[in-house]
Each structure stands twice: as C-alpha cells, then as structure tokens.
Amino acid sequence: MAECLLCHRSMSHQLTLTQLLLPVPIEKRCCCERCWQQFEAIHSDKACSVCGRQLTTRTICQDCQKWQKQATMEFKNRACFVYNEAMQAFMQQYKFAGDYRLAAVFEPFFRQQVNRQKADIVVPIPVSEETMQTRGFNQVMGLLPNVVYQSPLAIKSNWHKVRQSSKNRHDRLQSPQPFIISRPELIAGKSVLIVDDVYTTGRTIRHAAKLIQDAGARQVNGLTLAR
Numbered sequence: 001m002a003e004c005l006l007c008h009r010s011m012s013h014q015l016t017l018t019q020l021l022l023p024v025p026i027e028k029r030c031c032c033e034r035c036w037q038q039f040e041a042i043h044s045d046k047a048c049s050v051c052g053r054q055l056t057t058r059t060i061c062q063d064c065q066k067w068q069k070q071a072t073m074e075f076k077n078r079a080c081f082v083y084n085e086a087m088q089a090f091m092q093q094y095k096f097a098g099d100y101r102l103a104a105v106f107e108p109f110f111r112q113q114v115n116r117q118k119a120d121i122v123v124p125i126p127v128s129e130e131t132m133q134t135r136g137f138n139q140v141m142g143l144l145p146n147v148v149y150q151s152p153l154a155i156k157s158n159w160h161k162v163r164q165s166s167k168n169r170h171d172r173l174q175s176p177q178p179f180i181i182s183r184p185e186l187i188a189g190k191s192v193l194i195v196d197d198v199y200t201t202g203r204t205i206r207h208a209a210k211l212i213q214d215a216g217a218r219q220v221n222g223l224t225l226a227r
C-alpha cells in the first residue's frame, strides 16, 4: 500500500471524487492530497513578469526593478511554487537532510513545466564539489531524471563556496561570479532554459544567465521550483 513520502500516511483512502469518477488513469502521486495542498502554485497572471514571484497582479516586483537598473541583459524567470513553510520544510528534508527520494514529489509536475518552455537546451545550475560530497547529489538534476539536460557550466575550481543559506541578503547580492563556461559549443545560437530549485535573491541564476548570454545564446530564460 502506497504511503505518502512526506507525511507517511497511507494514501489508499484519499482518492478524490473526481479521480474516482473520471475514466482517466490516476497519476502516480508520491504525496497525499493533504500534503500537496500545502504547496502554493504560482499563476503567471499573478506574478512578477521578470522573476516569477507571486504578486496580486502581473507586474514587476521591486527587486526586479533594481536588477533592471544595473543589468543589461534580457532575463525572465518562471517560478512554480511559493517558497512557503511547506516548501521550506520540503527543501530542508530534500536538500539539507539529503533525502533524494523526495524529488519524486515534484518530478512529474516540474518535468511538464520544463517541457512547456520548449527551450533548445536545459541547463541545471551546477553544485560545488563540496556540496556533491556532503549531499551526494545535485538537487536540481535530482528533479529532472526524465529530462535531457546539458552541462555547459562548471563551478570555478578556486571558488570556495560559503554556504548561501548562511549569508545575508547583502552578501549574496555582492557575491562574485561562481561559474565558468566549460562547454561553449553547447550554447551558441541556442535558446537556453536554466533550471534551479529556489530563486532567492536571483544572484546565482543571473550569474549563470549572464555567462550563457555572453557565450552567444540566442535566448536565456530561467525556471525554478520555488520563489
């Protein structure tokens, strides 16, 4: 009997009326309806048109207005869910406690969102060697097991990552470029979708976007699970 990956309750009695009435196969869910409803999906007509943050109307948020004053590049991010309490708890368990199986909760939904963007190539944000050693996996690639992606980016070898989560907003906005392009031939002339788990200040994904754009990409967009 299937059990919810998040709350560990049995899911057998939780089919909704619609699922029972419609003659469609019930999608293989890895978390129960109650847990799923704790996540708050962002609708693009009520989101910042630049970073994807949830707003009451479609406009440009204050953070993005600041970015636009200093940045010369065209970059838009779409975010799937609000980084609310449930999402923070999920990330805590998935990323920081390293429970790789939890990726299955969002995998079908996230894959659909990635495919919908119809980019020529999908580029997950890389993680440092140090993170790979402690966590054992790249949390972005973990969400994309059934998506073909490329890795034109690498983390600078001399870049000692101070964990983002332990730094304040100001430090993160100042942080220097952590990436290099290791495979420029993958990018030139292509439309590129950069994928990350969480958009916090936007600093990381914008560093990646700038390099990819400078390497000759035709278009660069972002997609994050949360914002």
Ligand SMILES: [Zn+2]
Pocket: 004, 005, 006, 007, 008, 009, 031, 032, 033, 034, 035, 036
């Ligand atoms: Zn549950």
Ligand SMILES: [Zn+2]
Pocket: 048, 049, 050, 051, 052, 053, 060, 061, 062, 063, 064, 065
């Ligand atoms: Zn914004």
